[in-house]
Amino acid sequence: MKVKKIALVFAACAAVAATTSAFASSPVDTSVNDQAVGQASQWATVAKSPKGKTRAQVRAELVQAEKDGQLAALDKLYRGS
Known part of the structure; x- marks a missing residue:
């Protein structure tokens, strides 16, 4: 029973590690970041x-x-009557 728990925990940790590394390797859309920088300067x-x-x-x-x-x-609008 204890071996099953350890194997399950190990499998869960491996799945989490694989998922996070997959997200880390995806390319970043720089056009979105450039637009955000322009808006932040305003x-x-x-x-x-x-x-x-x-x-x-x-x-x-x-x-x-x-x-x-x-x-x-405003009172009428938010009360819905």
Whole structure:
């Protein structure tokens, strides 16, 4: 019984090793990576990013959204009624 368990564990380890090496040998599509690099350069760095809003600014936006019906529309949309 113990020999069967050891053989099963060994077979499982061999299967995992064979699978991971098969993925490692597959070619990489460089066109996808080049596109991702281009998109990443468009993001602003932390130093250049705008500062966060103050509580007063957020509160003013909330009041404006209540007045113009944005909150009611979103509430209706997400409730599904």
